[in-house]
Structures are given as C-alpha cells and as structure tokens.
Amino acid sequence: KNQVEQSPQSLIILEGKNCTLQCNYTVSPFSNLRWYKQDTGRGPVSLTIMTFSENTKSNGRYTATLDADTKQSSLHITASQLSDSASYICVVSSRAGTASKLTFGTGTRLQVTL
Amino acid sequence: NAGVTQTPKFRVLKTGQSMTLLCAQDMNHEYMYWYRQDPGMGLRLIHYSVGEGTTAKGEVPDGYNVSRLKKQNFLLGLESAAPSQTSVYFCASSYVQGEWGNPPLHFGNGTRLTVT
Numbered sequence: 001k002n003q004v005e006q007s008p009q010s011l012i013i014l015e016g017k018n019c020t021l022q023c024n025y026t027v028s029p030f031s032n033l034r035w036y037k038q039d040t041g042r043g044p045v046s047l048t049i050m051t052f053s054e055n056t057k058s059n060g061r062y063t064a065t066l067d068a069d070t071k072q073s074s075l076h077i078t079a080s081q082l083s084d085s086a087s088y089i090c091v092v093s094s095r096a097g098t099a100s101k102l103t104f105g106t107g108t109r110l111q112v113t114l
Numbered sequence: 115n116a117g118v119t120q121t122p123k124f125r126v127l128k129t130g131q132s133m134t135l136l137c138a139q140d141m142n143h144e145y146m147y148w149y150r151q152d153p154g155m156g157l158r159l160i161h162y163s164v165g166e167g168t169t170a171k172g173e174v175p176d177g178y179n180v181s182r183l184k185k186q187n188f189l190l191g192l193e194s195a196a197p198s199q200t201s202v203y204f205c206a207s208s209y210v211q212g213e214w215g216n217p218p219l220h221f222g223n224g225t226r227l228t229v230t
Contacts, residue, residue: 041223104157
C-alpha cells in the first residue's frame with residue numbers, strides 16, 4: 001500500500017530561524033513529489049515539484065530536496081517569517097502504465113513565533 | 115480572476131438531511147476534483163471529473179454524488195448526511211488530469227461541514 005509519512009507532526013520555531021520538514025514515502029513506482037503550503041482556513045497551494053532526476057530545487061526561502069534511493073524528501077525553510085506559519089503537505093505521484101495516483105501525507109503544522 | 119470558489123463556507127446538517135456543495139472555477143480547467151480532509155489523515159479523493167458531462171469515483175465515493183453539467187462548475191451532493199461525513203471538503207481543479215504526473219492542483223478554500 002502506498003504511504004506518505006511526514007515528520008514532525010508539528011513544529012514551533014522562532015522567527016528568523018531555519019527549519020526542515022521531512023517526507024518519507026513508500027510509493028511504487030515513484031513518479032514525482034510535490035509540496036503544498038496550506039494556511040489555516042484555506043486550501044493548499046503548490047510550492048514546488050520534485051521529479052525523479054532532481055535533487056534540489058529552490059523557491060525563494062524554500063528549498064526542497066529529493067533522495068529517490070532512500071525515498072525521502074525534505075523542505076527547508078530559511079529565515080522563517082510569521083507568514084510561514086501553515087501546514088505543509090507532501091504529495092507523491094505513482095504511475096503504472098497509463099494510470100497514476102496521488103498519495104497525500106498528513107502534513108506538518110509549522111508555527112513561527114516572535 | 116477568483117480561481118476556485120466554494121460555497122457555502124460552513125454548514126451544519128442533521129443526520130439524514132441532504133445538501134449540495136458548489137464549486138466554480140474560472141481558469142478554464144478541464145479537470146476538477148472533490149477531496150475531504152480529516153484530522154490526522156491526508157486529503158482523500160471523493161470524486162473527480164475529466165471534463166464537462168463526465169464524473170468518476172475516487173478513493174472514498176460512498177454516500178456522495180457529483181455532477182459536472184458545465185465545465186466551470188462541479189457539484190458535490192450528500193443525499194442523506196451521516197456524522198461520518200463531518201469533514202472539511204475541498205474542491206480543486208487542474209489543467210491536466212491530476213492522475214497524470216501530479217500537476218499543480220488549484221484548491222478552493224474549503225467547506226466545513228458538521229453533521230449532528
């Protein structure tokens with residue numbers, strides 16, 4: 001059964017600090033992985049996508065990594081801001097022939113405080 | 115350009131009542147989806163549509179029906195609400211099918227439904 005596990009479940013950090021969120025998956029065959037940011041009371045918004053051949057990709061203060069061998073991805077946030085407070089969701093796509101499926105992680109809830 | 119709009123934002127139903135959740139998108143996307151989000155669980159696909167007039171079952175379709183009479187609208191119906199359907203419902207759309215290569219899904223802001 002395809003699974004996506006995210007850690008930690010929740011995290012509190014001080015403004016200006018860095019943090020790293022983890023996503024481990026047991027999805028086969030792996031196609032790609034996307035990170036979403038979900039503000040409280042809002043729908044998720046895509047941050048970035050990692051394909052099989054990509055190791056690192058940056059989007060402003062967000063840097064995603066992918067290790068397809070260990071089936072792990074991370075999302076690193078640099079110099080956190082209060083507006084980074086949100087849930088971060090990892091979504092993995094698996095593909096077999098012409099069919100594919102998205103498996104959602106349960107998310108990491110990040111709180112950035114003063 | 116509003117993106118994906120869901121109505122209502124909140125609703126409380128009694129067991130056995132029916133209701134329809136409305137979703138509208140103005141991005142001319144072919145593909146639309148209904149998900150539910152529950153505490154401690156990832157988003158789960160209820161039903162989806164690959165174009166006007168088409169619908170298909172997702173991972174958790176029981177107790178729900180959908181219709182896509184117009185390209186921009188996707189309706190989710192609950193014929194006889196049950197407490198297990200208490201959840202936050204999200205509508206999403208994409209320019210290609212979400213089951214092909216993981217394109218960015220554009221989500222609405224959700225409908226919080228409580229069934230008592």
